[in-house]
Amino acid sequence: MPKGGKPMQHRLKYALILAALPLLASAAMAPTTAPTTPSTPAPALLVKLSPQVAHIAATVETVAGRMLQTRSLNAQQQPYGPAPLAARFNSNGQVQVYLHYNTQQGAPAPATLQSLGATRILTSPELGVVQAWVPTRALYRIAALPQVARVTIPRYAVPARNLAPIGAKPRSGSVDTQGDALLGAAQFRTATGLDGSGISVGIISNGVGTISGSTSSDITQDQSTGDLPTSPAPYVDTAVNGGGSGNEGAAMMEIVYDMAPGAALGFCGPATTVDFITCLNNFAAGNGGFKPTIIADDLGFPGVAMFTDGSFATAVKNFAIANPNIQLLTAAGNDAEQFWSGTWNPITINTTISPSSTSNTNAYTYTQAQNFGTAGNPLPYMSFPVAASDTVTYIVEWDDTWPLNPTSSTPNDPNDYDVFLTDTSGNILACNMGITPSPAPTSSSPPPAPSYCNLGSNYGTLTSPGPQPVQGNQYVNGSTQQTLQLHIYKRNGTPGTNLKVLVFANNHSFQLIPNTPAGSIYGQSALPAPYELTTTAISAADAAASNFSIEPYASEGPIFFSQPSTGTSTRQKPDFTAVDCVDVTGVGGFGQNNNTTPPSATFCGT
Template identity: 25%
Template sequence: MTDTAGKEISPAAQLQIKALLDEKESRTPAQQKIDSQLLYAARARRGDALTAMVPDLVVDVDADETGTVTVDITADVSRRLLSQIRNLGAEVLSSEPNYHTLRADVSLDRLEDVAGLPGVRFIQPKQGYLTNQLNSGRMPSRSSTPPSAPNVGNFFGNQPRYQQIISDLAGIGIGGPTNDLIPNGYTGIGSANAEGVTTMGAYSARGAFNADGTGIKIGVLSNGVVNLATSQASGDLGAVTVLPGQTGSADEGTAMLEVIHDIAPGAQLYFATGLPTITQFAQNIRDLRTAGCDIIVDDLGYFVESPFQDGQVGTTNTNGGVVIQAVKDVTDAGALYFSSASNSGNKNDGTSGTWEGDFVSGGTLALIPGGGLVHDFDPSAAVAQSDLLTLGGGGTNPVTLNWSDPLGASANDYDLFILNNAGTTVVASSTNVQSGTQDPYEQTGSNTTNNRAVIRQAAGAANRFLHLNTNRGRLSFSTDGTTFGHSHVDNAYSVAATPAYAPFNFASPPTFFNGPYPALHGITDKVETFSSDGPRRVFFQPDGTPYTPGNVSSTGGVLRQKPDLTAPDGMEVTGVGGFGSPFFGTSCAAPAAAAVAGLLKSANPALTPAQIRSALTAPALDIETPGVDRDAGAGTIMAVPSFISAGLTGRAFLELNGTTLTEAGGNGNGIIENGEGGTLLLNLKNTGPANATGITATLTTSTPNVTVTQGSSAYADLASLGSSGNNITAFAFQTNNLVNVDQVISFTLTVNYTGGWNASQAINFTVPTGRLSISSVIDAVAPTTSASFPTAVTGLQTARLFRADPASTCAAPHAFPGTSGAGNRNYDAYTLNNPVAAPVCASITILTDKTTVDFLQVVAYSGSFNPVSLGTNYLGDIGASPSVGYPKTMSVTVPANGTVVITVNAATSATSIPIPYTLKVSGLRLMAPSAAGVSVSGRITLDGRGVPGIIVKMADDGGAVVTARTNSFGYYRFDGVATGRTYTFQAAGKSHIFEPRILTVLDETELNFNE
């Protein structure tokens, strides 16, 4: 967006700026050591106008109702100084003498007294930071745990989300001809599994190169790991060493550790918080290295970090180079350091909130004689004295300004003003003094949509290279170069993000991009639209010496390629502590990249940092602009090519690449029902760098009432790096009449071959039976019918139901929630029957395709559906619309021999935009049991051993009784049992009495007794 209004600052605003500059010039020596935000807040606290022209301003200060504010003080820290500060009524929260800093709660009224103490250099508001995790409106907002529902049927059941996605995608033909719930036989770790294990090929690399991170220490820095034990209890994390006293707050660190553990499960994990201060962050980086961490990764940055200097020697008033220096020191010592590129947008996607470039005079302000110049943001011949915030950066994110002077030595005074949209009123300002010993930095609040940023250069100040950052806002005049801070260290890795599965979505354009899961990343992938771009121009060495003396402009300094690499985000984590899952942001990408580096180093600990960098970058997938670019760096990390590039020796490794299931010996409707069988073609793929020969495989199952009838086959030899093939002899299995309706069958394929690290390899996978899912589109065309969904219509309904969680369940049915929204909606309606003479709990699962830009609603009705009377015959609904790309389940009770109509409707008004979805219904038989009746059978056991000779009596609801006797192994059976009736079963024998059982028989039933 190009700003076409407010090119010049109004006379009224000029007078306000002049008044603020006059106030700046009048400050006492003590006041000059206090950040202008605090000075403004102190005046407001006293009830004083800031100036005659400016009664008040928005200040970037978080004072409580008593006027107490948390501040960071740069000082020569001593016991005497701490005592003096306490004597002024302040509470010292922490002190770090080695870094010449302390944090304290101080009354605004006593700030000048503190500033006047000997040894105090500068007082500023508590330094803020950002972690780089984002929540998406298309995704579950805070937790990965779905609303409770009975595990009826088995479409997605209680499988982890990554398995749920695979099942549905396979059903609609995405990701290969497979009904397999796991993409390659990978069984995962714990309850949540990061999709990047698959999309980066990390699982393949682990198997092909026999490396899982063992022997490598990886340290993580983030906000905290408060609920670490909960993640460990669920099996999602193993042992983690937390540095003493460095647990921090919240659980972004826990999520990062989970990502690493999924990718490199053998690595030894460490954690230290990056809070509460920038200097503690720096110290914890050093302490993790001291603890032996080979690889360190973080996902946070402080606003004051310099974009232009490679660290700092000594102390400066903001310590804006202290973390940069720590990263430089540990990487110089041989550590690999990964950091998130940040989530502040990029120029290519129109999400940049940064303006970076040389100061260009936009002229003087007529009403401020000798008041210096203002910057011209417009790159054309026109002049723009302000830059419009087309999107604010958030309530707590400041607008910041840096310029190309060395830390602790800026004698070029710049100021930052925020004006209202009309350019007539100053709403915020930062007017600190730069007189030769301060940092080149200004920070102010009011990071609000439609406000305007103005940069003022004081009279006599030299032109400098500027970096204006709205920290996740957007600017009308914007540039590249958003990423800044410690990730710009030459030997560090700045990591951009690309979606692993579904993308993050802004509430408004730009267009989002989809990830490849369950496939591998490819060259058509894109970085997330929030991912920060480079490059990063750096002007100064740690001691402030310029890289290009005499030239600190856009033609000077050192231009660094940042980001360095891209890795996936949007991955599943447990969400302990209320953390969001999927985990979006460069916060997720950075640990994914670090984990692959851990795999590499575990395969060969002798690899040097330079060799690992080459192995990660040289074969990276080139995405975005051809070649190394400012958005994706070298491209997306891919594990197997990185191992090969590093010269590591790998072997064959077989993965399940696809499953073709065919009905056999049934009624020919293509659906495997009770008592029917199927054949399986299991496609194996060799993802390793060596050939697999002499391949034989054996199929087994652990699912009751399922028998493998053909369980062995050979395979043709599979060449290295991608050759695949099916079993030569089809595997076969048979179900009996006791198998559950819509049973998901668990199989294990044990493969023996030559060329791998081990003589045999076990691959676990599952195959669903029963009613198939249907994939259709909300549009004007009726869905295609099938044996699973024999009746389907489409149309327009009036309004929609009010959407609110939880979803309906059989155990907790909903009352009709009422309707909401004017206008008609497109709907599809499916009519299904309950063929048994008893109520049945039916599970209904919907998955909206991840390419969808709208939301769906699912409702169930008893008997019939009236599109102009949505409350008639209502049974239940899905609650809040499912997150796009992720499944959601409801359940309803269908009456005996009754009919259920399931509707899927668009949430918004009728539209020409099609909405693809997949629907699965479980728990309803397709056909009624045989008229001849069903069987009830079981076993009677004592201490696990069958008891022979037990008399079992079955009495129906009319009083008729039949008996059976257990055989030598304790088994009994009744045949020809009428369905839909209630029976009482009693079992007794010599010295053995069992509790009676009452059961309504709906189908083939297994009923066991034990004592």
């Protein structure tokens, strides 16, 4: 295919599509009027709302509520969007939610939800939820529907990209996709005459540029330079999430087209786990006349179960079982340097923290903290740097029972670890005390201090994480780079003694101290073969020099599972490797450089 122009520099990561070659060879919104806010809800109604949703509902038309929506809308305009645990709003005053329902009673009727102002309603029987954009004023009314068992924020996707380290410059490379030669694809095509004809590859990633009607800006540009085919043109499923946003999907299709120019291509860009399952179902149904034989994705969903196959991974597995003629291929992820797992190893502390900046009524004195060091050199926290203006997200899970689809009748986990993110002076910047995460700070919030975790006035149970044994939150850093510390304290009961911690930022990579790469694969990527084939990455430059070491940031196995009902087990993943840090041209508006015609980019990561 014709290539042109000078290479530009860009740091992204890509081995996933290059790993699909053996499979190819072997296979020869309208504005709405929201209801008025009801009076103070009854406790039976409040229990249906997750902590984040309860905070949103309680702060409708307040300064804090308006600032939360404004920050979300601003974050959604950034290259990688808001942090995956953050609620997402639109300009119509709606928030996106999951409405969990009891399968025996059935999902709430779309017409009923529409009468309450809900739009873009999508039902997922596989996950037992209805996804919808609902007016913030209508949250209590929707939660009051008898079919609605629980209202939560969706699990949002994060592409498996490797971000530049703080202060580092992006890599550069040649314009040609090196994997075509390194994996022997060019030689294979010449020797066999097979070029992917008769095979269809569906790509699930974050986007293919700007979608206008049925036209993608990235695809149109790539077709003009010969980097994507014109007949048949790649199919884009715009019914799911409007076709997505971002550019990695176009780059993935370019790599497939480089190595298997005869293969038909399709794309779907989910934002949530419900979207992801819908993408799979739409592909299998042959929507738009496109039915793939291979589906490749590069997405992770932080906050899903890491000690077991949760409802999302189980739904993906069930899809694979129901569609044996479609092979699923996924990325291991790039979380190896930002992951830790280990056992509860307490040291004695005497730290009193209040959930309020104005009262000590519910202050609690913690006596045990996780020791991330040794007996001789104890360390009561893990640490990592965060760049100026970056957003950092943390997830902490432990191996208590993970209910697949919690409802209002699912009991809260009686065991609890609390989590505190501090600066090096001990000032608490973000936290989890029991069931309620701290709300996003506002301009009127008091300054952080070691003595309180500012949960505002709407905090609930302080001795349980909720139905699932997971804590998580995020912090938006100020204008100066700094080092942060993550503390895990025991609060209540006898929580499971195995823990996993995942920490990542929106715009830069870093290494946790301490760090344990093994087991840093989760979600659909952790499913066993043949349900999912999971690939990890070797640098193209290293492979060319016969150095076949796994990239240091590439997620690793074995994966450790543990549940009270089934005991412990390990699963060996990933399944195979391919090269990353390969170059593509086109890529629509992705990382374009005005001095490059056409633009090109280097993709690094699984």
